[in-house]
Structure formats: C-alpha cells, structure tokens
Amino acid sequence: MAIYHAPREEITPFTGNKDADRLLNDLSDHPHAFVLACIMDRQVKAERAWMVPFHLREKLQDFSMTRLAALSRDDIFRLMAEPAPLHRFVDKMAGFFFSGIQRIATQYGSNASLMWADRPSSAMVVYRFLEFDGVGPKIANMAANILARHFKVEFSDYYSIDISADIQVRRVFGRLGLTPLDASVEQLVYRARSLHPEFPGLLDLPSWEIGRKWCRPRAKECRACYMQRLCPTAAGEA
Ligand code: SF4
Known part of the structure; x- marks a missing residue:
C-alpha cells in the first residue's frame, strides 16, 4: 500500500499545541484554518506560523468564515500585532491573511475545501495555492503534500507535488x-x-x-x- 493511501493519523501535529492542531486538522468545518496557516508559514519557525489561526480564534472566539470575512485589513493587523506580535512581519502577513480570507470567500464561496474537492490533479491543487498572495512554489507544494500525505485527500495524480527544498x-x-x-x-x-x-x-x-x-x-x-x-x-x- 502506498504511504499516501495508508489510513489517516487521528491528528497531524503541527504546533505542539493540541487545541491548535485540532483546529488545523479540522478540514470539515474549518478548512480555511489549514490554508491560512500555510500562508503564514514563511520567515519564522513553522510552529509559530501555524499557531496564528489558533491565536486569532482565541481572540475572536469564532473562526468561522462569516466572522473572518467581516474583518478589515486593519482589524487583522491589530489582532496580529497586539499585545504581542504573532509573526515577525506582522504588517506584511496581516495583508496576506486578509487577502487569503477574501480569496476563499469570493473564489470558493467561503469553503476552502473546494480547493481540493472532487479528485483534482496535483498540478491544479498546487496552482490554486499559488494563486494566494504570499504563496510561492515551496509553500504551495508543501500544502499539497500535507493534504495528500497526512490528510489523505485524494487527487487524480501526485506527480506535480515537488519537494520543498529547504x-x-x-x-x-x-x-x-x-x-x-x-x-x-x-x-x-x-x-x-x-x-x-x-x-x-x-x-x-x-x-x-x-x-x-x-x-x-x-x-x-x-x-x-x-x-x-x-x-x-x-x-x-x-
Ligand atoms: S551522513 Fe547523514 S544521511 Fe548519511 S548516514 Fe550520516 S546521518 Fe545519515
């Protein structure tokens, strides 16, 4: 059995924080948490970047797309900047977070899981991640790789998922x-x-x-x- 067809682990660890990991693993009700965490994963340790959605949920007490889509870029900047910065480059990342939410809302009807629904090709999944501001080939391939390898999302092929050459x-x-x-x-x-x-x-x-x-x-x-x-x-x- 190919490793990516093996049964899914109950929960894939990303942060060392069980509640944060549960949110990131929740592709059914919060698929946008995974996508937004991927967008944050640059220029800081991965564990810190992947905590950003969880910290925002704690502050907002709600991580639904309805709540997130109502936030302005300035709202997100404040949430990420105060009292302690959630990322090394809060200003830039707040912009990427904001435009990521807007893209999920407008392009996918607020349901990020449509990015990988219905057995798309691996190239299409990588391409859809590349469409987000702030996402380059390394993150786009990492995201598709995690979906296939850990979350066992079925694609029609896997040959366009490259290594993230770190x-x-x-x-x-x-x-x-x-x-x-x-x-x-x-x-x-x-x-x-x-x-x-x-x-x-x-x-x-x-x-x-x-x-x-x-x-x-x-x-x-x-x-x-x-x-x-x-x-x-x-x-x-x-
Ligand atoms: S050099 Fe690195 S890859 Fe090779 S055996 Fe040693 S630890 Fe393993």
Missing part, C-alpha cells in the same frame, strides 16, 4: 550523494522527480526527518541513521 533536504540529499552539497533548488526538485516520478514530494518528509534527527549540520549521528549502509558520507567517516 536546508535539511539540501544537506541530506548532498550527504547521501544524490546532489552536490550546494545544489540549487531546481537541482533538488528535479533529482527528487527522477527518483520518485509518481510522487516526488514524498521524499520531502523522510529527508527532513533524517536531517533533523541524525544528519545535523555538525554532530552527525550516522550510527543511528537508517541510511548509514547506503550513505557515502557515512562510509567515508567509518
């Missing part, structure tokens, strides 16, 4: 000898496509986990890493 993925691909250590984003993306054309983005999570758990920038723990027997960097160190 620093961990670059280091692990480089040490495994898959790409040069200083590979460009394009090199990483195309290497992943060549390795797993059916769903290139599937290589994202294991690479990221290896990078975070064992293949750290300085103190590598090759003995614990399950790639040790195949890894040219580990072999060179033995």
Whole structure:
C-alpha cells in the first residue's frame, strides 16, 4: 500500500499545541484554518506560523468564515500585532491573511475545501495555492503534500507535488550523494522527480526527518541513521 493511501493519523501535529492542531486538522468545518496557516508559514519557525489561526480564534472566539470575512485589513493587523506580535512581519502577513480570507470567500464561496474537492490533479491543487498572495512554489507544494500525505485527500495524480527544498533536504540529499552539497533548488526538485516520478514530494518528509534527527549540520549521528549502509558520507567517516 502506498504511504499516501495508508489510513489517516487521528491528528497531524503541527504546533505542539493540541487545541491548535485540532483546529488545523479540522478540514470539515474549518478548512480555511489549514490554508491560512500555510500562508503564514514563511520567515519564522513553522510552529509559530501555524499557531496564528489558533491565536486569532482565541481572540475572536469564532473562526468561522462569516466572522473572518467581516474583518478589515486593519482589524487583522491589530489582532496580529497586539499585545504581542504573532509573526515577525506582522504588517506584511496581516495583508496576506486578509487577502487569503477574501480569496476563499469570493473564489470558493467561503469553503476552502473546494480547493481540493472532487479528485483534482496535483498540478491544479498546487496552482490554486499559488494563486494566494504570499504563496510561492515551496509553500504551495508543501500544502499539497500535507493534504495528500497526512490528510489523505485524494487527487487524480501526485506527480506535480515537488519537494520543498529547504536546508535539511539540501544537506541530506548532498550527504547521501544524490546532489552536490550546494545544489540549487531546481537541482533538488528535479533529482527528487527522477527518483520518485509518481510522487516526488514524498521524499520531502523522510529527508527532513533524517536531517533533523541524525544528519545535523555538525554532530552527525550516522550510527543511528537508517541510511548509514547506503550513505557515502557515512562510509567515508567509518
Ligand atoms: S548516514 Fe550520516 S551522513 Fe548519511 S544521511 Fe545519515 S546521518 Fe547523514
């Protein structure tokens, strides 16, 4: 069974806060929470960015699209800025949050789950995320990847979901000898496509986990890493 067809975990952790994670996992009643969290995921630690919808719900006591669509950009700025900033770049992100809400309201009739309803192609899902202000290929692919891999949303194909080439993925691909250590984003993306054309983005999570758990920038723990027997960097160190 392909990993993305495996049963869905009860709840996918994003933040370390169970209530916040429950909101982000609630694709039935609050699919916009997931989309808006993805939009916030830039230039700060992911855990902090993904907390933004939850903090706003706490402040508003309501995270329905009806309530959100009634907020002005200034309202959102104030909610994000006071008393403590919810993001490193509150002004810019308040604008993206506001325009994200407006897009979901006008384009999808306030139901963000229509972005991925009815088995769309993976390219269409990535494209729909790219249509939001502030979302580039890295976030759009990450969002589609999470929908497919964790939330088990069915697409008609998965081949347009690329890896999100972050620093961990670059280091692990480089040490495994898959790409040069200083590979460009394009090199990483195309290497992943060549390795797993059916769903290139599937290589994202294991690479990221290896990078975070064992293949750290300085103190590598090759003995614990399950790639040790195949890894040219580990072999060179033995
Ligand atoms: S075996 Fe060592 S160098 Fe290779 S991927 Fe694992 S931790 Fe990194």
